[in-house]
Amino acid sequence: MQGEFTPQQALARLLDGSGLTFVFTGEKVVMLRPRGSTVLDAVNVTATPRVSSAKYTAPQVDITRSVAVIPKDILQAQGATSLRDAIRNVPGITINAGEGGGGMPGDNFNIRGFSAANDLFVDGVRDLSGFARESFNLEQVEVLKGPNSGITGRGSTGGTINMVTKVPSLRADRSGAIVLGSADQRRATADVNQPLHVPGIPGAAVRVAAVSSNSGVAGNDVIEYNSWGVAPSLSVGLGTSTQVTLAYTRSEQDNIPSYGVETFNGVPTVDTRHFFGLRSLDFEKVNSNNLALKAAHVFNEHLTLRNQFSSAHSDVGRIVTPVNPTTGARSPKTHAVENDILTNQTNLTSSFETGAVGHDFVAGAEFTRENSLRGAYTIATRPFPTIANLNAPTADADYQSAITRTVTRTVRAQSAALYAFETMKIGSKLELNGGLRWDSYKPEYTDSASKATIASTGNAPVRTTNVSGNAAVNFKPTVGSSLYFSYGTSFNPATENLSNDAVSANSKLPPEKSRSLEVGAKWELFKQRLLTSFALFRTEKTNARTTDPANPGLGTILAGKQKVEGGEVSVTGRITDHWAVLAGYSRMSGKYVESPNPAQTDAPFTNVPAHSLNAWTSYAVTKRLEVGGGGRYVDRRLLRATATSTVYVPAYRTYDAMAKYQLSSTLGLQVNLMNLTDELYYDSGRMWVPAAGRAVSVTTSVKF
Structure with missing residues (x-):
């Protein structure tokens, strides 16, 4: 073969007409089989990582x-330990809460100016858990931008x-690592993958990932993050036509x-790297379990x-105490939520030809049942100790009190969806793709005190369908390039995150509707090892x-029009x-195009930084030595605007x-080395909690 091809493209051309097909069973290991003996890819090797969903x-x-x-190799090189660390590699995304959260707790992001707090998925399944997620069991993190209700x-x-x-x-792949670093960081991880040779059970393998982590935050000697996790998984049928995985x-x-x-009061004038809470009161406890059974069968x-x-x-409980910057008064915030979600997804993928037109077709169904117990903590003793000097707070004020966890309401939701997508390949230059998804979503609220379903107020949540x-058109000048134009829609029910007040009239509002236009270009360069992308949206x-x-102050209506546009x-x-x-790099601007409130019309949209930039690069100087580095810039963004004040989250x-260095x-x-210049910055302005200061970590890794 001569030319620039991915391994898959080269093999496909070499084997064309031979009656043989192939499957990668390792990073550089290929198995050949008769074409009639269909198999599932055990490992999908491409120049750039593929999106994992069968819908793409x-x-x-x-x-x-x-x-x-963002693949795991980048996360390991950067010393990333959380989903937030991974998301910092993507421009156009802002973080909506400090560590532990504020308002909507946990991982809470804005993508292109719009909240994505309810748009987090694990292996394509919605995840409602309100906590900061670990990275020890992540193979990669995928961010797909633009209205996506047709898919998700x-x-x-x-x-x-x-x-x-x-x-x-x-x-077989067995590795482990021990990390020691600033702020008393102590972290140990393990990732063991082992093929199993079981008579009568082909393609069996087991994998176990685990972590134990204890750390503070550089610049603050009170904050603590202590966690552990384990993730065993078992697969059978790898490299065959039927594959099952239990994880x-x-x-x-x-x-x-x-x-x-x-x-x-806007950006504070006090040193925010102090801890203003109460060590004897504040806490966050998270308990999370996820079980998945995946099966796939290739008919032909x-x-x-x-x-x-x-x-x-998931079960999340926390009491966290912010301080009033004017009076020094402490005011604990409490949060207690227990979530359960059952989901079943079925996808049928087909590829076929009708004359000169090739078709990739996906159809499926999804059924979900969600249950959420929402409440708070009652703290018996008050008042809380006031901070006399905000530049010298003490976290050790003795505050012992009876704390009671109560459930104020139960929220249930049932949803069902049917969907279909198709890509039509007309010759080698033109592709048309599109799809539709029908959703039915019905929440129900129950008052925990009266045990009565909330309906008598006339504001019961309504079923949303x-x-x-x-839809998109894609022109391909070459195999490794694309010029496209796409259109997509989405909808946001009033109760989409299961947290609305059920006695509010907001609960029965119809869903918000959104739409997006995007034009873009993509090229694979350097023997298809590098993907470059450009888009206007x-x-x-x-x-x-x-x-x-x-x-x-009381009523909400669907009458506003918001717009965010830019380029990436x-x-x-x-x-x-x-x-x-x-x-x-991302350049964005957002505003309220229309509003029944005259002061809001043409006002700038919150959480839309005009410029954001990230860069990371690494170079293997020798076979043993690799060096790397990078930086991030996020422009200031509007947090809140009122008749009397305008507050921005500062740029940083x-x-x-x-x-x-590979010793052996x-x-x-x-x-x-993180935050080399010891920049004082805020991921979010909901509460002024500075991100970690200058820090260093040393990782010893082993393969065995």
């Missing part, structure tokens, strides 16, 4: 929307975030978080059936919820075998560096 049949270069995939259901105005977990493979993840956290300083080279059943449970869709929410001017450019992959890069820039074939040493 194309590689990244042919997906007609902005996509970012309710929400996804700005996009979705999908966490892909580790699963077994047929290649389980268990994690716990016992933290002392911080809410810092309340925001109503044209037809594949996949099914996934997931059961997730909606059809969402997407406009996202509009056409009937946003807004305050009713005829009933201020990104580069990811390898320039050479030794030089890797992940970089992106940070820099990181890494050096890794089994032992490696890595040093990471």
Whole structure:
């Protein structure tokens, strides 16, 4: 073969007409089989990571929307330990809460200016858990931008975030790491994958990932994050036409978080790296379990059936104490939520030809049952100790009190969806793709005191049915390039995150509707090892919820129109075998186009930084030594605007560096330097909680 091809493309051309097909059973191991003997890929090797969902049949270069995939190799090189660390690699995303959260707790992001708090997924299944997620069991993190209800259901105005977990493979791979660092960081991880040779059971393998982590936050000597987790998984049928995987993840956290300083007076003048809470009162406890059973069967080279059943449970409780920057008064915030979600997804994928037109077709169904116990903690003794000097607070004020956890309401929701997508390939240059999804979503609230379903007020939540869709045209000048135009829609029910007040009239409002236009280009360069992307977009929410001017403070109506538009450019992959890069830039502007409140019309939209930039690169200087580094910049963004004040989250820039030395074939040493300039910055302005200061970590890794 001569030319530039991926391994798959080269093999497909070599074997064309031979009656043989192939499957990768390892990173550089290929198995040949007669074409009639169909198999499932055990390992999917491409120049750039593929999006994991079966709903996307194309590689990244042919997906007609902005996509970012952060693989585990990047997370390891950066010393990342959480989902938030991974998301910092994607421009156009802002974090909506400090550690431990504020308002909507836990991982709470804005994508292209719109909240994505309800748009987090694990292996394609919605995850409602309100806590900061660990990275020890992540294979990669996928961010798909733009309205996405046609793919994932309710929400996804700005996009979705999908966490892909580790699963077994047929290649033995055993590794572990010990991390020691600033702020008393002590972390140990293990990842063991082992093929099993069981008579009568082909393609069996088991994998176990685990973590134990204890750490503070650089710059604050009170905050603590303590966690452990284990994730065993078992697969059978790898490399055959029928494959089954059973995976389980268990994690716990016992933290002392911080809410810092309340925001109503704007950026505080006191040193926010102090701890303003109460060590004897504040806590965050997280208990999370996730069980998934995945099965796939290839009927022939044209037809594949996949099914996934997931059961997730999380229990999150916290008391966190912010301080009033004017009076020094402490005011604890409490939060207690227990979530259960059962989901079953079925996807049928087919590829076929009608004359000169090729078709990739996906159809499926999804059924979900969600149950949420929502409450708070009652603290018996008051008042709380006031801080006399905000520049010298003490966290050790003795505050012993009886604490009672109560459930105030139970929220249940049932949803069902049917969907179908198709990509039509007309010759080698033109592709048309589109799809529709029908969703039915019905929440129900029960008052925990009276045990009565809330309906008598006339404000009971209503069933929402909606059809969402997407369509695109993709022109391919070459195999490794695309020029596309796409359109997509989304819908946001009033009760989408199961947290609305059920006695409020808001609960019975129809859903908000959004739409997006995007034009973009993608190229694979350097023997298809590097993917470059460029996109211009406009996202509009056409009937946003807004305050009713005829009933201020009490009524909400669907009468607003919001718009965010801008452009993005990104580069990811390898320039050479030794030089890797992940970089992106986003330029955005957002505003309220229309509003029944005259003061809001043409006002800027919150959480939309005009500029955001991230870059990470690493270079293998020798076979043993690798160095890397990068930085991030996020422009200031509007937090809140009133008749009397306007508050912005300040702009910031940070820099990181890494050096890794392979002492032997089994032992490696890595040093990471984070926030080299000790920048004081805030991920969020809901509560002024500064991000970690300058820090260093040393990782000793072993393969065995």
